[in-house]
Amino acid sequence: MIKYLLLKMPPTPEPISSPNPTWKLFVDGSSTLIRSRAGLILISPEGFQVMQAIRFTFKSTNNQAEFEALIAGLNLARSLQVQHLSIFSDSQIMVRQTTGDYATKDITLTKYHALVKSLLAFFSTHTLVQVDREDNTMTDLLSKLIELEKDQLEGSVYFEELKIPAIEGQQIMEIxxxxxxxxxxxxxxxxxxxxxxxxxxxxxLRSQAAKYFIEKDTLYKRTFDSPILKCIDPDEALYCMREVHEGI
Structure with missing residues (x-):
C-alpha cells in the first residue's frame, strides 16, 4: 500500500531554488457509523514525504473529520517550521468555509474554523485548494489505512489515536x-x-537568555553543533517521551 502511495505522487514540487520554497499538504477525513479517521501527507520542496494516519475515538461528522485532518496537518507543518504551504483537500465545505466563500453556521464547525484560521496565521504564505477526489488519491488511501491495526501499518506511516476533538484540546492548551x-x-x-x-x-539569566530567541511566540535555543531546538514545557515533554517509548 505504501509503495502505491509513493507512485501516486502529485505534480512535482517546485525546486528548492525557488525564492519561496513551498511545501505541499494533502489532507482527507471521513466518518461512518463504525469509525472516524483521517490521513495527511506533507511533502517538502525536495520531495521528502511525511505520512500520518489518525483514528478518532470520539464521534464526528464527515466535515469535522475533514477539519481534524487539516488541523493535524497544519500542526505538523508548523512544528517543522514550514513558512510557505499549499494545502489540497477534496472537501468543498471545509475549503470554502476556510476561504470565506461559505458562511459557517454550525456551532461546532465555527470553532473548527476559528482554530484553523489561527493556525494559518503562523505561515508566511498559504493557499487552500479544492481538488477532485481522484486527484487526492494519496490521502484518501492513507485515511483508509486507519482500518488496519497499529502494528500492521508500515513504518513509513505515522499512526495517531485522537481521544478528544482538536477544538477541545486547544482550550486545554490555552490554559x-x-x-x-x-x-x-x-x-x-x-x-x-x-x-x-x-x-x-x-x-x-542574561547569560542564559543569550542562547535563546522567540519566533512567533515559540521559544527556541541556538546550538553550535546541532539544529535549532524548540523549547517545550513539562507536559509536552511527557507527551514526547510517551510517543517515543510507544514506538511510533
Whole structure:
C-alpha cells in the first residue's frame, strides 16, 4: 500500500531554488457509523514525504473529520517550521468555509474554523485548494489505512489515536500556556526585559537568555553543533517521551 502511495505522487514540487520554497499538504477525513479517521501527507520542496494516519475515538461528522485532518496537518507543518504551504483537500465545505466563500453556521464547525484560521496565521504564505477526489488519491488511501491495526501499518506511516476533538484540546492548551514553566523567566526577559531583583540571578539569566530567541511566540535555543531546538514545557515533554517509548 505504501509503495502505491509513493507512485501516486502529485505534480512535482517546485525546486528548492525557488525564492519561496513551498511545501505541499494533502489532507482527507471521513466518518461512518463504525469509525472516524483521517490521513495527511506533507511533502517538502525536495520531495521528502511525511505520512500520518489518525483514528478518532470520539464521534464526528464527515466535515469535522475533514477539519481534524487539516488541523493535524497544519500542526505538523508548523512544528517543522514550514513558512510557505499549499494545502489540497477534496472537501468543498471545509475549503470554502476556510476561504470565506461559505458562511459557517454550525456551532461546532465555527470553532473548527476559528482554530484553523489561527493556525494559518503562523505561515508566511498559504493557499487552500479544492481538488477532485481522484486527484487526492494519496490521502484518501492513507485515511483508509486507519482500518488496519497499529502494528500492521508500515513504518513509513505515522499512526495517531485522537481521544478528544482538536477544538477541545486547544482550550486545554490555552490554559496550560498561562502556567509558569522553566521557560517563563527567559521569555519574560526576551519580551519585556524583566530580570530578577537579585543581581546574581539577573546576570545568570542574561547569560542564559543569550542562547535563546522567540519566533512567533515559540521559544527556541541556538546550538553550535546541532539544529535549532524548540523549547517545550513539562507536559509536552511527557507527551514526547510517551510517543517515543510507544514506538511510533
Amino acid at each position: 496550560c500556556i498561562a502556567d509558569v514553566t522553566w521557560m517563563t523567566p527567559i521569555i519574560d526577559y526576551l519580551k519585556e526585559g524583566i530580570l530578577p531583583k537579585d543581581p546574581t540571578e539577573a546576570k545568570k
